[in-house]
Amino acid sequence: MKTSKTPLTRPRGRPRSFDRNTVLDRAMRLFWLRGYETTSLAELLKxxxxxxxxxxxxxGDKEHLFLEAIKRYIDGPGRYQADALEEKTAKGAVTRILSQAVESMVDPLTPPGCMLTLSAINCSAASASVQQAVTEARRQTELALCRRIERGIAEGDVPAGTDAAALAGFYATFLYGMSIKALEGVTRAQARAMADAALRAWPTD
Incomplete structure (x- = not known):
């Protein structure tokens, strides 16, 4: 049985020209919707x-295509998380992340949830490197949020003594759960109410 790392068979003939970003967007949506392992090469080609x-x-192969699709997601539909960190306060950054996450995860024009959470959630040992890459991407996102909270502590808009890592982990975990709820069909109003509840956990003096 071939693993996901097996290169595609190189047939003879001149390769067809295409817009790389366009086809990468299509692959991204399919991986986002179906996950890495359950998406076949035949489905990708179609x-x-x-x-x-x-x-x-x-x-080159399915794994490299997936990794490029993940980067495309981070730089595209998932870009709101990095952009939100530019808000003037740490709470403002988290508020914007949660608000835009709700809109993104329940948007009827895109697959539900977050691609980083759902696309490699249950991989076999053969796809361990893929799962590790996605896990690292999520870790970097959480680390960036932690650093923004630490900056907020230093600048005085987050209470002194706040555990920045724990707070960042709390909101990252909330977003993972929201992806599952989006997959289950949560409404925009329900998702907004959950985000509002999560914001009430923000530390106060």
């Missing part, structure tokens, strides 16, 4: 509307 030699020359 969704991306490319030939096997074209996808081989552009991405």
């Amino acid at each position: 969704a991306m509307d490319v030939t096997t030699p074209s996808i081989y020359s552009a991405f």
Whole structure:
């Protein structure tokens, strides 16, 4: 049985030309919707509307295609998390993250939830490297939030003595759970109410 790291068979013939970003967006949506392991190469070829030699020359194998799709997600639909950290206060940053997460995760024009949470949630040992890459991407996102909270403590808009790592972990965990709720069909109003409840956990003096 082939693993996800097995390169695509290189057929003869001239590869078809295509817009790389367009087909990568299509792959991203499919991985986001179905997950890494349950998405077959045949489904990818159909969704991306490319030939096997074209996808081989552009991405090499399914794993590398997935990793590029993850980066595309972080720089695209998931960009709101990094952008929100530019808010003037740490609480403002978290408020914006939760608000935009709700809009993103229940948007009917995109797959539900967060791709970083859902696309590699249950991988076999054969896909351990993929799961590790996604886990590291989530860790970096949480670390960036932790650093923003630490900055808030230093600047005085977060109470002194606040455990920045624990607070960042709390909101990261909330977002993971919201992805599952989005997958289950939570409404926008319900998701907003949950986000408001999470914000009430923000530390006060």
